[in-house]
Amino acid sequence: MFHTYGLLTFAMASVAIGSTVVILKRFELNDMMAAVEKYKATTLLLVPPVLVTMVNEADSIKAKYDLSSLKTVRCGGAPLSKEVTEGFLEKYPTVNIFQAYALTESNGGGAFIDTVEDSRRFGTSGPLTSDVEARIVDPHTGRFLGINQTGELWLKGPTIAKGYFKNQEAANETINAEGWLKTGDLCYIDEDGFVFAVDRLKELIKYKGYQVPPAELEALLITHPDILDAAVIPFPDKEAGQYPMAYVTRKVESNLSEKQVIEFISKQVAPYKKIRKVAFINSIPKTASGKTLRKDLIKLATSKL
Numbered sequence: 001m002f003h004t005y006g007l008l009t010f011a012m013a014s015v016a017i018g019s020t021v022v023i024l025k026r027f028e029l030n031d032m033m034a035a036v037e038k039y040k041a042t043t044l045l046l047v048p049p050v051l052v053t054m055v056n057e058a059d060s061i062k063a064k065y066d067l068s069s070l071k072t073v074r075c076g077g078a079p080l081s082k083e084v085t086e087g088f089l090e091k092y093p094t095v096n097i098f099q100a101y102a103l104t105e106s107n108g109g110g111a112f113i114d115t116v117e118d119s120r121r122f123g124t125s126g127p128l129t130s131d132v133e134a135r136i137v138d139p140h141t142g143r144f145l146g147i148n149q150t151g152e153l154w155l156k157g158p159t160i161a162k163g164y165f166k167n168q169e170a171a172n173e174t175i176n177a178e179g180w181l182k183t184g185d186l187c188y189i190d191e192d193g194f195v196f197a198v199d200r201l202k203e204l205i206k207y208k209g210y211q212v213p214p215a216e217l218e219a220l221l222i223t224h225p226d227i228l229d230a231a232v233i234p235f236p237d238k239e240a241g242q243y244p245m246a247y248v249t250r251k252v253e254s255n256l257s258e259k260q261v262i263e264f265i266s267k268q269v270a271p272y273k274k275i276r277k278v279a280f281i282n283s284i285p286k287t288a289s290g291k292t293l294r295k296d297l298i299k300l301a302t303s304k305l
């Protein structure tokens with residue numbers, strides 16, 4: 001409720017259109033599924049890691065709970081890959097996924113999908129919301145980029161925040177004199193105006209000067225049948241600067257090795273994107289809203305150096 005997603009989309013918008021809202025004390029997958037069955041919920045508002053769990057545990061979830069009331073899943077907060085979307089629709093074929101993109105600083109302004117037809121364009125957050133202008137900017141040169149080119153997304157419009165309370169310095173860094181909000185998100189926009197989020201600019205891994213978006217590698221990792229969940233972080237290296245390291249949660253019965261994980265990814269990506277180190281972990285740390293806490297894993301990995 002302290003983000004635009006929880007407050008505006010979930011609590012306020014639902015009430016404004018006359019819906020009943022079911023609120024859990026804290027996120028727990030089984031409690032959520034039990035609530036869907038009990039209240040015949042039609043819509044779930046989720047973040048990508050929760051969708052991943054719903055795909056991995058689909059068989060046991062569907063055996064335990066009657067989810068026939070569920071029609072729509074709305075998803076935002078982090079990039080949702082094509083692979084996860086396809087996996088979800090295979091397991092829950094009667095549910096539509098609607099993605100959205102916004103920041104607390106942009107309030108409702110950003111991009112969202114509101115038609116079933118658009119929801120079939122996997123990986124996009126949708127076209128821009130009305131009244132919002134967007135630019136894709138090269139973060140190093142400040143040059144405006146064109147169709148399909150990846151850079152930082154800037155937004156402008158009446159919903160953009162005026163600044164940060166009692167912090168003019170932070171406001172100056174984030175919102176420029178012309179009112180453009182620098183989102184800190186790496187995105188591209190296709191020919192039809194659909195916005196695709198790639199990753200957080202600050203969380204890009206810089207391998208020998210090449211940029212590697214961890215979200216892309218995470219999306220590939222979780223397609224492995226033995227992998228329940230994964231997070232990718234930069235690992236410091238004298239020669240390369242940084243290289244991609246993966247934290248992986250295996251399925252209980254799996255004995256998947258570091259070497260197998262490394263090979264699985266190296267077959268699918270350019271050489272500079274290869275994962276070069278793997279650690280296994282019981283669960284990937286998440287925020288209260290279910291987003292992956294890469295910074296906690298970075299601390300864990302580097303504390304052992």
Ligand SMILES: *[C@@H]1O[C@H](CO)[C@@H](O)[C@H](O)[C@H]1NC(C)=O
Pocket residue numbers: 147148190191
């Ligand atoms: C943008 O990318 C799409 C999908 O790869 C491609 O079909 C389209 O031709 C590209 N357009 C431009 C202008 O590069």
Ligand SMILES: *[C@@H]1O[C@H](CO)[C@@H](O)[C@H](O)[C@H]1NC(C)=O
Pocket residue numbers: 168169172177
């Ligand atoms: C913020 O920007 C305004 C306008 O450019 C400037 O006058 C002000 O001194 C800046 N404040 C801080 C704290 O950087």
Ligand SMILES: *[C@@H]1O[C@H](CO)[C@@H](O)[C@H](O)[C@H]1NC(C)=O
Pocket residue numbers: 255257
């Ligand atoms: C992993 O488990 C499989 C089946 O249980 C077994 O055949 C294989 O030898 C194991 N591999 C390793 C590296 O322990």
